[in-house]
Amino acid sequence: MSVFWLALAAFAIGTESFVIAGLLPTIANDLSISVSAAGQLVTAYALTYAVGSPILAVTLNNIDRRTVLALALSTFIAGNLFAVMASGYALLLASRMLMAVGAGLCMPTALAVSVAVASPERRGRAVALVTSGMTVATVIGVPLGNLVGSLFGWRATFAMVAMLGAIALTGLLLGLPRGLPKSTASLAERLAVARHGNxxxxxxxxxxxxxxxxxxxxxxxxxxxxxxxxASHISLALLVFGAAAxxxxxxxxxxxxRLGTVVTAALGLIGMASALxxxxxxxxxxxGQAHYAILGPIFLQGISGWAFYPAQIASIIRIDPQASMVALSxxxxxxxxGFAIGxxxxGAVLAAWGPSDLGWVGGASVTMALLVHLARGWQARLKPVKIAG
Structure with a gap:
């Protein structure tokens, strides 16, 4: 049952991470800022997550995992509550960064705890259940959050996410045992993995x-x-994207x-670049027809872009199975x-050109990802290479 609360925490984090895409115009209008400036709320969140997650994981690696999860979720909830009360752009930006600190600490810890509390024969399913919280968030949480924001204001969406986080936190505090295994990967070990060529x-x-x-x-x-x-049509478009993802x-x-990671990842990148x-x-x-036709590229981007990801994960694990957890972190x-830079x-594309040009730039980046992927060689399987130890 404790794995369910981990999945709910992942659902809350996934909802918050992606729902803001549908709320940006409303937030920009309410705070009297440009949409490009509002977009930096995404950049700040993603950059804080990217930098903070590994640093916090190492800093808190000697603390009980139950305590770390409680601290992480409490921080995430506080960030959402501060967003509800934010009176201006600067405070909202700071609240998003606080959310990212909590989310960046919570997700890798939740995955590690799901393995620790599950029996050996159920560990794979436990990890899948936690990660499904993020996936379900794109299908249910994001359209629902967008709809709540359109009906009651964007602050209500952050309040909804805070409530979901609080429910997950209560369940974890009541259901998780103390004395869970601690993280063992040091900063040096993480850097050793990151420096490996593959x-x-x-x-x-x-x-x-x-x-x-x-x-x-x-x-x-x-x-x-x-x-x-x-607002209802945007929620529907988000539902289309989430279902496709x-x-x-x-x-x-x-x-x-069935096809191998190289072929699958290539097909995903080709489809995603084409969609953009x-x-x-x-x-x-x-x-004239874009009102309906635009749903086609949205669906194609969701299904192909997220078909790439499990193949990418599998290929990373094969580089060195012994260091896979560190590599995946x-x-x-x-x-x-990448989310932060994107x-x-x-925002720069919107300021310089317009919304119809976003796909050109995004598609060019995914095409570069495809070229780098193909340059690694059409190998059906990657040879395991020892990184650490």
Whole structure:
């Protein structure tokens, strides 16, 4: 039962991480700032997560995992409550960074705890249940949060997320035992993994993939509002994206087993780059039909972009199975670094050109990720290479 509360914590974090894409125009209007400036709320969150997560994991590696989870979730909840009360842009930006500190500490700890509390034969399912919290958030939490924000104001969405976090925290405090295993990876061990050539290439691919996706996704609602989408239609578009992402995540795992990680990752990147280019093509050349046609690229981006991710994870694990947990932790930081750069780059594109150009830039980044991926060679399997020890 304790794994369920870990999954609920992941659901709250996933909802908060992605729902802001649908709320940016409303936040910008309410705070009297540009949408590009509002987009830096995503950049600040992602950058804080990317930098803070590994540092906090090492700093708190000698503290009981139950205590770390309680501290992480409490920080995340506090950040959301501060966002509810934020009177201006600076305070909202600071609250987002506080949320990221909590989220960046909570997620890797939750995965480690799920393994610790599950029996050996159920550990894989325990990890899958926790990660499914993030996936379900894209399908249910994000559209619901956007709808709540449209009906009751964007502050209500942060209040909703704080409530979900509080429920998860209560469940964990009541259900998790004390004395859970502590983290063993030191900063030196993490750096040793990060410096390995194959890992560095994998991290570069992850950054470019995440950068391309969030160049557009950060400002998801901006072109849709320009097409006349109201709040309910934007929630529907977010539901389409989330459902596609959930399908893509499962499909990517199946295809990685059948076709191999190299082919599956390549297909995912090709589909995602195509979706981003199509997004701009539809907005540029089919303005009359874009209200309906735009859902096609949105669905394709969700299913192909998230089909890439499990294949990427599998390939990283194969580099050195003994160091896989450390490598995956660093990969998560690389992903959020890409999110941060994408949010900043998307804001620059909006300021210099317009929302219909976001897809060109995002697609170019994913294309670069594809080229780097292909440059590694069309190998069906990566040779295990010892990194640490």
């Amino acid at each position: 890992v560095l290439i994998a991290l570069l691919i992850t950054v470019l993939w995440a950068l391309g996706g969030f160049t557009m996704f950060t400002y998801f609602a901006v072109p849709l509002r320009a097409l006349g989408f109201d 959930a399908i893509g995540n499962m499909l990517g795992g199946l295809l990685a087993d 280019f199509l997004h701009s093509l539809v907005l540029k050349f089919l303005p 660093i990969n998560a930081s690389a992903m959020y670094l 949010g900043a780059l998307g």
